[in-house]
Amino acid sequence: xxxxxxxxxxxxxxxxxxxxxxxxxxxxxxxxxxxxxxxxxxxxxxxxxxxxxxxxxxxxxxxxxxxxxxxxxxxxxxxxxxxxxxxxxxxxxxxxxxxxxxxxxxxxxxxxxxxxxxxxxxxxxxxxxxxxxxxxxxxxxxxxxxxxxxxxxxxxxxxxxxxxxxxxxxxxxxxxxxxxxxxxxxxxxxxxxxxxxxxxxxxxxxxxxxxxxx
Amino acid sequence: xxxxxxxxxxxxxxxxxxxxxxxxxxxxxxxxxxxxxxxxxxxxxxxxxxxxxxxxxxxxxxxxxxxxxxxxxxxxxxxxxxxxxxxxxxxxxxxxxxxxxxxxxxxxxxxxxxxxxxxxxxxxxxxxxxxxxxxxxxxxxxxxxxxxxxxxxxxxxxxxxxxxxxxxxxxxxxxxxxxxxxxxxxxxxxxxxx
Numbered sequence: 190x191x192x193x194x195x196x197x198x199x200x201x202x203x204x205x206x207x208x209x210x211x212x213x214x215x216x217x218x219x220x221x222x223x224x225x226x227x228x229x230x231x232x233x234x235x236x237x238x239x240x241x242x243x244x245x246x247x248x249x250x251x252x253x254x255x256x257x258x259x260x261x262x263x264x265x266x267x268x269x270x271x272x273x274x275x276x277x278x279x280x281x282x283x284x285x286x287x288x289x290x291x292x293x294x295x296x297x298x299x300x301x302x303x304x305x306x307x308x309x310x311x312x313x314x315x316x317x318x319x320x321x322x323x324x325x326x327x328x329x330x331x332x333x334x335x336x337x338x339x340x341x342x343x344x345x346x347x348x349x350x351x352x353x354x355x356x357x358x359x360x361x362x363x364x365x366x367x368x369x370x371x372x373x374x375x376x377x378x379x380x381x382x383x384x385x386x387x388x389x390x391x392x393x394x395x396x397x398x399x400x401x402x403x
Numbered sequence: 404x405x406x407x408x409x410x411x412x413x414x415x416x417x418x419x420x421x422x423x424x425x426x427x428x429x430x431x432x433x434x435x436x437x438x439x440x441x442x443x444x445x446x447x448x449x450x451x452x453x454x455x456x457x458x459x460x461x462x463x464x465x466x467x468x469x470x471x472x473x474x475x476x477x478x479x480x481x482x483x484x485x486x487x488x489x490x491x492x493x494x495x496x497x498x499x500x501x502x503x504x505x506x507x508x509x510x511x512x513x514x515x516x517x518x519x520x521x522x523x524x525x526x527x528x529x530x531x532x533x534x535x536x537x538x539x540x541x542x543x544x545x546x547x548x549x550x551x552x553x554x555x556x557x558x559x560x561x562x563x564x565x566x567x568x569x570x571x572x573x574x575x576x577x578x579x580x581x582x583x584x585x586x587x588x589x590x591x592x593x594x595x596x597x
Contacts, residue, residue: 241440388490
């Protein structure tokens with residue numbers, strides 16, 4: 190009887206010990222998860238304000254498509270965009286506004302005062318290259334795994350959109366003047382073929398966005 | 404052992420909760436690159452059909468009391484030019500009188516003339532431009548100022564329309580007989596961005 194009682198007491202003590210031990214393990218485990226799981230991205234542009242080299246138009250006053258595309262890409266890459274993401278399920282989104290004229294006063298109807306273009310951007314890690322195109326505007330961001338393990342990160346490289354991708358412009362074209370802040374998909378802009386470009390200063394904004402994800 | 408399993412599950416649950424809270428704290432990063440470029444002000448004029456400017460047939464009457472004198476029925480000649488300016492512009496017309504072969508002895512007689520005057524205009528945009536007569540009505544030889552430029556007219560805003568260039572009011576010194584030969588003048592339409 191005494192023996193049974195002793196066993197009972199020991200059993201009770203043992204139960205307390207079992208309760209206390211997992212509690213300590215729980216605290217340590219939680220701390221480790223917090224430290225390693227947080228996804229983070231960084232993104233910088235060394236020279237975010239760029240002036241295109243050369244003219245947007247040819248000798249006949251039309252948009253110099255191929256030459257302009259080259260100048261755009263040179264300027265974007267000269268901006269030296271660098272970034273990193275520590276998570277493995279990040280979203281990379283590229284969008285742009287068309288070139289629009291600073292003075293949007295009344296123009297004769299046949300002249301264009303905006304130029305639409307598309308580009309794509311790519312960043313890579315040791316295993317893969319992640320790209321996104323501006324053709325879908327702010328929608329349809331692309332998946333990117335972690336990249337840029339050291340320093341300021343990995344460089345983003347801008348290039349032409351390969352031909353054959355639906356709705357994407359391989360060279361810039363004149364369009365009907367939109368809201369200067371419009372950054373939608375290519376299909377949302379009205380084309381104005383064979384229209385000369387009104388003189389003036391034109392500006393465009395390219396936005397690259399990184400949303401971190403686990 | 405059952406107690407250990409229970410405690411371990413609680414720990415995993417706690418870590419997942421903590422992880423999701425921190426995921427919301429992750430900040431989306433973006434960078435804007437501003438591209439700027441200047442489209443320069445340009446104008447261009449292209450003659451469509453040069454042959455259309457030629458006076459067909461003889462410039463002078465070949466019979467009657469005014470034989471040898473400049474025909475009075477030449478009327479108006481015209482030519483179309485393609486033109487555009489991608490900004491506001493100034494349009495000016497310059498005209499050179501039509502000059503024929505040189506006279507061997509210019510002082511021997513007042514009967515002959517070698518200069519034909521005309522009016523040149525550029526029409527079709529928001530304002531018309533014209534050149535004043537290049538020579539005076541009495542100038543038989545075109546010895547005065549042959550080349551004149553009219554006052555430029557202002558065109559507002561970009562334009563992309565053909566221009567009609569018109570030539571009329573052909574004249575020579577009164578009663579003079581034109582020296583035989585080829586006569587040529589010229590008109591220059593100048594579009595300048597402003």
